Amino acid sequence: MKHAGVLLAVIALLMPHILQADTSDAKARGLEIATQADERDSGWQFQSSDMEMILRNRAGKESRRKISTRQFEVEGDGDKTLSLFQEPRDVRGTAMLTFSHGLEPDDQWLYLPAIKRVKRISSRNRSGPFMGSEFAFEDLSSQELDKYQYRHLRDEACDPYQCYVIERIPRYENSGYTRQIVWLDQTEFRSIKIEYFDRKDELLKTLDFSDYQEHPGGFWRADRMEMTNHQTGKSTTLLWFNYDFETPLKSGDFNKNALKRLL
Amino acid sequence: MTWVQRGLRYLRLLAVVLWASAFASPAPADVSKQFELSLQGQFFPGLSSDPADIREQFFTGIEAEFSSDFDSEHLIGTFLPYGRIASGGGEMNHVDIRELNLLYTQDNWEGIAGISRVFWGVTESGHLVDIINQTDQLEGFDGEDKLGQAMIRISRLFDQSTVDLYALPGFREREFLPPGQPLALPFTISDDKPLYGAGNEAQHMDFALRLSGYQGIADYGLSWFSGTSRDPEFVLQSTGTYRPRYPLIHQAGLDLQLTLDSWLWKLEAIHRTFESDTVTDDFTAIIGGTEYTIYGLADALFDLGLLAEWHGDSREDRTTVPMQNDLFAGLRVSFSDTQSSEFLAGIFSDLDDGSDSVRVEASRRILGDARITLEAQSFVNVDSGNALSYLKDSDFIVLSLQLFF
Numbered sequence: 001m002k003h004a005g006v007l008l009a010v011i012a013l014l015m016p017h018i019l020q021a022d023t024s025d026a027k028a029r030g031l032e033i034a035t036q037a038d039e040r041d042s043g044w045q046f047q048s049s050d051m052e053m054i055l056r057n058r059a060g061k062e063s064r065r066k067i068s069t070r071q072f073e074v075e076g077d078g079d080k081t082l083s084l085f086q087e088p089r090d091v092r093g094t095a096m097l098t099f100s101h102g103l104e105p106d107d108q109w110l111y112l113p114a115i116k117r118v119k120r121i122s123s124r125n126r127s128g129p130f131m132g133s134e135f136a137f138e139d140l141s142s143q144e145l146d147k148y149q150y151r152h153l154r155d156e157a158c159d160p161y162q163c164y165v166i167e168r169i170p171r172y173e174n175s176g177y178t179r180q181i182v183w184l185d186q187t188e189f190r191s192i193k194i195e196y197f198d199r200k201d202e203l204l205k206t207l208d209f210s211d212y213q214e215h216p217g218g219f220w221r222a223d224r225m226e227m228t229n230h231q232t233g234k235s236t237t238l239l240w241f242n243y244d245f246e247t248p249l250k251s252g253d254f255n256k257n258a259l260k261r262l263l
Numbered sequence: 264m265t266w267v268q269r270g271l272r273y274l275r276l277l278a279v280v281l282w283a284s285a286f287a288s289p290a291p292a293d294v295s296k297q298f299e300l301s302l303q304g305q306f307f308p309g310l311s312s313d314p315a316d317i318r319e320q321f322f323t324g325i326e327a328e329f330s331s332d333f334d335s336e337h338l339i340g341t342f343l344p345y346g347r348i349a350s351g352g353g354e355m356n357h358v359d360i361r362e363l364n365l366l367y368t369q370d371n372w373e374g375i376a377g378i379s380r381v382f383w384g385v386t387e388s389g390h391l392v393d394i395i396n397q398t399d400q401l402e403g404f405d406g407e408d409k410l411g412q413a414m415i416r417i418s419r420l421f422d423q424s425t426v427d428l429y430a431l432p433g434f435r436e437r438e439f440l441p442p443g444q445p446l447a448l449p450f451t452i453s454d455d456k457p458l459y460g461a462g463n464e465a466q467h468m469d470f471a472l473r474l475s476g477y478q479g480i481a482d483y484g485l486s487w488f489s490g491t492s493r494d495p496e497f498v499l500q501s502t503g504t505y506r507p508r509y510p511l512i513h514q515a516g517l518d519l520q521l522t523l524d525s526w527l528w529k530l531e532a533i534h535r536t537f538e539s540d541t542v543t544d545d546f547t548a549i550i551g552g553t554e555y556t557i558y559g560l561a562d563a564l565f566d567l568g569l570l571a572e573w574h575g576d577s578r579e580d581r582t583t584v585p586m587q588n589d590l591f592a593g594l595r596v597s598f599s600d601t602q603s604s605e606f607l608a609g610i611f612s613d614l615d616d617g618s619d620s621v622r623v624e625a626s627r628r629i630l631g632d633a634r635i636t637l638e639a640q641s642f643v644n645v646d647s648g649n650a651l652s653y654l655k656d657s658d659f660i661v662l663s664l665q666l667f668f
Contacts, residue, residue, distance in 0.1 A: 055601055063601050063631070088632035089667035091603070092297065105524065107477070115407055116382040120482045124525045125558040125566065132601035252371055256477065257418070257425040261339060261366055261373070 030150030030166045037189035038145045044219050046249035047071050050241045055133050058233035064088075065131050072254050078102050079142040080254040084262050085131075095259045098123070100142035103172050111259035118256050127176025134205060134227040134236040136176055139196075147172050153181070158192050161185035177204070188212075190220045198231075205229050215245050294331040298668040300324070301347075307445045309658040317445055321350040326361070339366040341379075343411075354441040357401050361411045373418040378411040381429075383473065383484055384531055385520040386550045388572045388591035388609065391531045392516035394488050395471060397435040404446055404640065404659070410435050424476025431469040434459075434491045434509065449653035450497070453506035458498060459491065460511035460538055467491050467511075480523055486516040492535075496543055511538040527554040529572070548576040552591070568595035570609065581615045585650040588614045593622075602628040616646035636663045 053065040066087040072080040078100025085094040093113035100106045106123040126138040148168035155164055163183040170177055178201045183193040191209050198204040211223035225238040252258065303322040310316040324347030331340050343362035349355030364377025381395040395412055402408035413433040419426045436457055440447035461467035469490020476483060495507035514535045521528040532549040552572030560567055570593040574586035581587050593609025604627040611620045621643055626636040641658040645651055 057601075088628060089297070090628055090632050090634040090665065092667070107522075116380050117384075119385075120477070120520055120522050120527075122522055122525055122527065122556060124556070127563075128558055128566065129563065129599045132599055132603065251422070252420055255420055255422075255425070256482075257420055257475065261368065 026152045027150065029152035030168075033152060033164045033166055033184060033189070034145060034148070034150045034168070037184055037191075040189045041219060042073070044217055044245055045073050047215075047219075047243065047245050048247065048249065049221075049243045052239045052241070053131065053133055053135075054237040054239070056235045056237075063132075065133070070249055070253065072249055072251060074099075078106065078144050080251070081142065082254055082259075082262075093262075095262050097254060097256055097259055098141070099254075100144070102144040102146050105173075106141065109256045109259060111262075116260065118259055120256075124174060126172070126174050134229045134232075134234055135238070138170075138172075138175060138177075139207070139227070148180075155186070158183045158185065161187070161192060163192055188220055190222070203230055213243070215243055217245055219245060292331050292334045294329055297328050299326045299328075300666045300668070301326075301663055302666075303661060303663040306660040306662075307657060308660070309656045310445060315443065317351065317443060320355070322355075323348050337368055339368075340364070341366070355401065355444070357438075359399070359410055361409075363411070371420045373416075373420060375414065375416045378413050379416070380409050380411060381414075381416075382409075383475075383486060383516070383518060385482070385484075385518045385529045386531050386552065386572055387529075387554065387570060388552075388593070388611070389531075389550050389574055389586060391533045391548055391550055392484065392486060392518045394486075394493060394514060394516070395429065395431065397437055397493050399438070400440060401438050405638075410438075421476070423478060424474060427471075427473045427475075429469075429471040429473075431471065431490060432466070434465040434467060434469070436465070436509070437493070437495055437507065439507075445657045445659065446654065451504045452497075453500050453502070453504040455500075455506055457495065458506060458508035460509060461491055465491075480521050482520045482522070484516070484518040486514075486518075488512070488514045488516070492537075510543070512536065513538075525556050525558070527556075529553065544578065546577045548574075548586075550574050550586075554595075556595075563599055565596050565598045568597070569593075570595060581613060581646075581650065582648050583650055586611075590614055604628075613646070613649060616649055617644070618642075618646045618649040618651065619644045620651070632667055634665045634667075636665070637661070638663070 048068070048070040051067045051069060053067065055063045055065070064087060065085070068084045068086060070082040074080060081098045081100070083096045085091045095111040097109045098106050108121050108123045110119045110121050111117070112119065127136050129135070130137050130140055147170065149171055151167045153165045153167055155162065157163070163185055166182050166184065167179055168182060169179045176198065177196050178199060179197050181195040182191060184190065185192055190212055193209065194207040195203060196205040196207070206228050208226045209222035212220050213223055214220055221240060221243055223240050226235065228235045301324040303324070304319065306319050307317065310318050312318070324345065326343065326345045329342045332338060333340060341362045341364055343360070345361050346358040347356065360378050362379050364375050364379045367374045382393055384390045384392045390406065395414070396409035397412065398406045399408035399410050412431060412435060415430045417428045439452050442451060459465065459467070467490060469488070471486065471488045473484060473486040490511065491509045492512045495509055497505035498508050500506050512535050514533055517530070517532045519530045530549065530551045532547070534547045536545045537543055550572055552570065554568055554570045556566055556568040558566045570591070572591045574589045574591070576584050576587040578584045579587050590612050591609055593607060596606040598604040605625065607624040609622050611622070612618070620640060622640045624636070624638050626634055629635050638661040639659065642651065642654045645655045
């Protein structure tokens, strides 16, 4: 009986795959949902926020980072992002400017305040950890629609919401993932949970979004994100503060020469 | 050019008034403050135990940084004084105002007035194009430390490029390591004030122009400098000492980086011409090379960068020009740990006489947000005819701890 239970569970798990295995319907539906989510989060033009990152190792020992970010929306291309590091204090004033380009490699510059030097850096390292955290660069980068191939898996409850569950496969080069599974709530199309599968297609990390707030223009942002690495036992919490969708930012603020004048 | 100097004096006064009001007004503007305390030990294991030789020395330095926007959308003020105390005291004690300036931004225009620092260039093992600030030789052997320079800079920012125009009043002499210091020049510097190519000496107004930007994978800079050279020549005096002379020069510079996936290709080139009655001929110098990075090695524990850069100089004289035909080869290890540990090791080889010098740099964050840095260089094999032969016994290890408040 015990074995039959396991078998039933396996069949139950495989059912959605068996029923929808790569049907073009599931793909079309997946793209449709992803497009809706993308459209819901378009048109904000610019935003700024402060982020605190809490890194926890397996033993629970914590270290913290603080970063201010500004973003500028670019129609028809990836967004421009400016990240200014505040803590740890030995990197205070270091700034990173990213022009993301969907499938093409991003343009990225780093400003080192101690020697007043702006360096163009390779954006090849998409799968590398961001500041020693469980977030990879690709997890925090601008999420353009054409970066993935989508497939609708199923609909299910994701307490307290009702969710669409879609699979997305990175189409850009050098990703650390074979695929991701994303839970989106059916009313506002907010990301509720993402599971990341490594190159061996084993579950690597889970990202949980919580404390969603609605901002002017109807844009939703999670104030808390929790990334858990199942393979190492490490985790990283992102806390977001001071979201501002109203103070205007100009494209000219996102210039490699403007990196030197950030406060 | 007295109008520029007068203007600069007014702007400095304005800076002081703004700073005073930022601190003293009933509702003071936000002044962000940060302090860096550094403790440094320098060790020279190759020197004899002769009491005249300095085999170790210690420094305590403090750098403060105050900045404020004076509750204005357009202004940023920065004040950055630095000072250090040396265990040996005397000339090794050191104070400098690295920055004291006001930056004004309006749409695509930017202007700065006051003392500031500027870096130009792309290469790792040397800097040719960088010319605005005088090198601070008391602080470090690698030439990365710079003295503050008075300037007015006007910049126009375009979408993918920037044009900067600089007026640079008030030349700053190089401060040489005092005699007896292990890394000091092998001859005695005259106590007399330096000689200048310019009739109005240190008051000469220098100018610089730079166009920089990017286009796809290319980041470029084209620069022009006209004024007093930051690099001195040395004129032998009848007393046997050498007197620094700062000639008038014109220098064109090019820096270029191509960023191609894991490859960075880098080039810096300068052509320097001298105004008449100088002891040095016009010359061209270049540094060109590449950095290739392998990401995520050992289960994403570290990235490994491989560097190679060639230095060439049309003067071709290995006895006076240290980097006339030299190759730098190195490797950089960047760990993805939470301490941001970094390690760089490299070798400079003179391709004409086979002289070798090995350099190591390592740093790591400790105690939350302090940083510990090791820097070491060994002149393992220096030919007696090489410009750096006087350093053959001056291998050094520098250990620094930086604390941030």
